[in-house]
Amino acid sequence: MNILLYDFLNSYIQSDLVYYLEKMGHHCTNVLYREGVDKYDDDRFATRMERDLRSFSYDLVITTNFWPVVSKVCKKHDIKYVSWFFDSPPNLPTAECMDYSCNKIYFFARADYEKYKALGLDNVYYLPLAVNVDRLRQIKVDEKKYCCEISFVGKLYESMLPALMAHMDDYQKGFIDSVVKIQMELYGGYIVDDVITEEFAESVRKRYKSLSDKAIQISKQELAWAVASHVTHLERMTLLSILGKRHQVRLYTFELSEDEKRLLGNVEFCGPVDYLKEMPQVFAASKVNLCPVLKANRSGIPLRALDVMGCGGFLLSSYQSELAEYFLDGDECVMYESIEDAISKANFYLSHEELRRQIAAAGRARIEDAFRYEDRIRVLLDF
Known part of the structure; x- marks a missing residue:
């Protein structure tokens, strides 16, 4: 073809x-x-x-x-x-x-x-997405360069929500604060799209308009995204900050703000890594790979999670329904359902090396069996 x-x-x-x-x-x-x-x-x-x-x-x-x-x-x-x-x-x-x-x-x-x-x-x-097992099998890992206790590769998702809230009225601010708090504590469910209604978005637009004729007119979709990305930012910052005080933690991402650098003072900032050559080495050499999933992704297994397991890395992910559907929690990967749960499990698996290696090996085997590109392409081209 x-x-x-x-x-x-x-x-x-x-x-x-x-x-x-x-x-x-x-x-x-x-x-x-x-x-x-x-x-x-x-x-x-x-x-x-x-x-x-x-x-x-x-x-x-x-x-x-x-x-x-x-x-x-x-x-x-x-x-x-x-x-x-x-x-x-x-x-x-x-x-x-x-x-x-x-x-x-x-x-x-x-x-x-x-x-x-x-x-x-x-x-x-x-x-679902797939993994290039051919490419990952050929990666030679520089253990000396990339070995660490805990790593996270990805964005921190700095959100425009704080700036948006600065011009909301007290009721709107309180409502958004409540949504953020509930979603932060809710794993396996996503409420933002349901509770940020068109009526609420319209009330925010009216508030902005009352302050200035030139004010932005934010859509429901944009406001919901701002909330979701803010919750994701808070979760990732909190996890990295707490774990960084107890363990060797490396963050692979783009530039950090001065506030982020201050809050993550105990985390080693390593800059971005190349997806094809460097990222697999990070995943393979890290004892624990964090994967706090973007909150707006309501069910899907993110590519990062599949790549971690495809590299033979140990995956510690926030609960995701499809991840639980395709992989055995505690046998092929590990999922957490709160910040406290994530910290507890990171501590536990860092001190149980053989169990951690067994889970990582089982996760890789599952990837190589059920997440191959050949199988996905046959579906894509099935007319």
Whole structure:
């Protein structure tokens, strides 16, 4: 099959997807489009894609995440379009173009699939992410450089919520504070999208408007995201701060604010790591790999969790329903259901090396059996 792929976001899964497509005998043209693209209407990109389609006879277009602008061109040319989300929640304000008959749209999080299926879409599907076991088997680990007790690789998700709350009235501030407190303590459930209603968002917009005619007009979706990212930020900062006072903890992320540096004074800041070459070494060499899942991801197994286990690393993750569905908690990975639980389990498994190694090995075996790209691609290409 001749396949045209577009990579707009430097997607972590793109190179692995292309590798296995080609390994399975498909001809791939992988376009790294770095000029910026409007998801819905972008004449410059559409012209480029039209030219690409005229240059060769393609059977299929694939992207990671769904791009309406791609779907529009595929519809025009009557060519199949497969998209596979690696982000949750999807960063799309509407379901525009999703109902086109050319589309097959796959969500890695079942909750996202169910949300869009409930809209009446019959071309949406559920498909968990995969791991490039071929690549990970070839990684040589620099134990001296990357060995540590606890590591976390990922964003801290500094949120705009504090700035938004600064201009809310007292009732609105109190309401948001309550939502944050409840969601912080709730594992296995996500209330933010339900309690941040359109009516509440409208009350916030009216409040802003009363203060200034030029005030931002935040949407319900944007406000809910601000709350979710703030809760995620608080959880990650709290975990790292407490564990950093008791253990050797390394944080691999982008720049920290001065406040974050101060609050994480006992945590070793190591900067970002390359996904393909360095990150697997971190996962393999760390005794415990933290994975506090983004709160807005209501059910799906994040790529980080799969990669940790695929590298033979020990995974300590916040509870996630699909992780509990596919992996045995305490046998193939370990999940926590509160900050206190996470700290207790980190302490326990750091002092039980053989058990920790057994769990890591079992997790890797499960990955190599049930999360292979070959199996996922057969589903993606099943027309």
